[in-house]
Amino acid sequence: MLLELARSKNILFFGGKGGVGKTTVSAATALAMAKEGRRVLLVSTDPAHNLGHLFNREVGPKPVKLAVNLDGMELDPEQTVNEHLEEVGESLRKLMAPHLAGEVDKHLELSRDAPGMQEAAIMERIAEVVEVAAKEYDLLVFDTAPSGHTARLIALPEMMSAWTDGLIQRRDKAERFSSVLRNLGADKSVGNTIFGKDDENSMDSRNNRIRILLNRRRKRFSDLRAALGNPERTAFIIVLAAERLPVLESIELQKQLQRTGVRVGGLVVNKRVPEGMGGFFQERRTQEEVHLATLHEALPDLPRQDITLVAHDVVGLAALEQFADSLA
Ligand SMILES: Nc1ncnc2c1ncn2[C@@H]1O[C@H](COP(=O)(O)OP(=O)(O)O)[C@@H](O)[C@H]1O
Numbered sequence: 217m218l219l220e221l222a223r224s225k226n227i228l229f230f231g232g233k234g235g236v237g238k239t240t241v242s243a244a245t246a247l248a249m250a251k252e253g254r255r256v257l258l259v260s261t262d263p264a265h266n267l268g269h270l271f272n273r274e275v276g277p278k279p280v281k282l283a284v285n286l287d288g289m290e291l292d293p294e295q296t297v298n299e300h301l302e303e304v305g306e307s308l309r310k311l312m313a314p315h316l317a318g319e320v321d322k323h324l325e326l327s328r329d330a331p332g333m334q335e336a337a338i339m340e341r342i343a344e345v346v347e348v349a350a351k352e353y354d355l356l357v358f359d360t361a362p363s364g365h366t367a368r369l370i371a372l373p374e375m376m377s378a379w380t381d382g383l384i385q386r387r388d389k390a391e392r393f394s395s396v397l398r399n400l401g402a403d404k405s406v407g408n409t410i411f412g413k414d415d416e417n418s419m420d421s422r423n424n425r426i427r428i429l430l431n432r433r434r435k436r437f438s439d440l441r442a443a444l445g446n447p448e449r450t451a452f453i454i455v456l457a458a459e460r461l462p463v464l465e466s467i468e469l470q471k472q473l474q475r476t477g478v479r480v481g482g483l484v485v486n487k488r489v490p491e492g493m494g495g496f497f498q499e500r501r502t503q504e505e506v507h508l509a510t511l512h513e514a515l516p517d518l519p520r521q522d523i524t525l526v527a528h529d530v531v532g533l534a535a536l537e538q539f540a541d542s543l544a
């Protein structure tokens with residue numbers, strides 16, 4: 217199921233509870249696709265540095281070569297927030313009257329630790345990766361952070377475009393208001409408290425810049441939204457273990473994703489106890505079947521692939537290749 221699904225898509229998201237094997241399974245899938253000749257970019261959005269540990273090498277915010285046809289990058293949330301605030305600051309300073317620059321800085325400093333800031337910054341980067349990397353790669357594989365975080369993240373483009381739309385509307389209103397004031401020959405300083413003490417020409421050009429910036433941002437988010445909501449191009453894969461909590465969380469995650477218009481393409485049940493081991497292991501397997509029955513009852517239509525628990529840690533390219541071979 218997994219590789220078949222991967223072959224037919226351009227974007228894959230892997231999500232699920234921590235420790236279930238998202239990084240291992242997403243990297244193995246990416247590697248398998250790269251071996252089939254597709255150009256693949258593997259992107260980790262998890263604050264824990266995953267790809268570096270798995271591939272035994274430094275992986276950073278710029279794509280590095282991990283194998284033939286396979287590049288990887290890690291979006292570091294803290295660094296992403298810094299870059300994001302810098303960019304937003306730069307845009308805002310362009311948009312606001314020059315004497316408000318100090319206010320912009322103060323506002324951004326306060327935003328740094330605001331709830332949702334890391335998610336917003338990561339989402340901005342995902343939107344950018346989808347926009348830019350889609351030209352250079354055939355397949356983008358996102359290894360995401362644990363469940364709740366991811367579903368919120370996926371819902372963000374919607375909220376962020378709403379926010380951008382709101383800003384555009386407010387700009388329109390403010391512009392109309394100030395042009396009415398100007399036409400009425402009202403005291404110029406009234407309009408100036410909104411836009412700063414510029415002459416009208418530079419005010420118009422600033423308004424144009426604002427519009428271009430906001431529209432670009434809106435387009436980026438609506439493109440991402442469209443990509444996420446298009447089941448032909450994109451699949452979200454939930455990785456879980458056949459245990460009570462991961463099963464319950466996966467059912468919940470599927471609901472959350474559905475609410476935001478993202479269709480789950482399949483379930484990967486990782487670390488299954490091997491069959492035919494007898495004794496303790498047989499009991500464990502029977503227990504797994506109970507949880508998987510719950511899973512099936514809640515999500516009867518989703519294709520599922522099981523992956524057996526392997527004897528050794530999956531670290532390094534050779535181990536990952538072996539793991540990838542077992543996915544077929
Ligand atoms: N099928 C498996 N058999 C044995 N160990 C596994 C298997 N899948 C993953 N692991 C190990 O489990 C740990 C957690 O996997 P990881 O992919 O990092 O999970 P996540 O990204 O979901 O937090 C790692 O040490 C990994 O090597």
Ligand SMILES: [Mg+2]
Nearest residue numbers: 238239262266
């Ligand atoms: Mg991980």
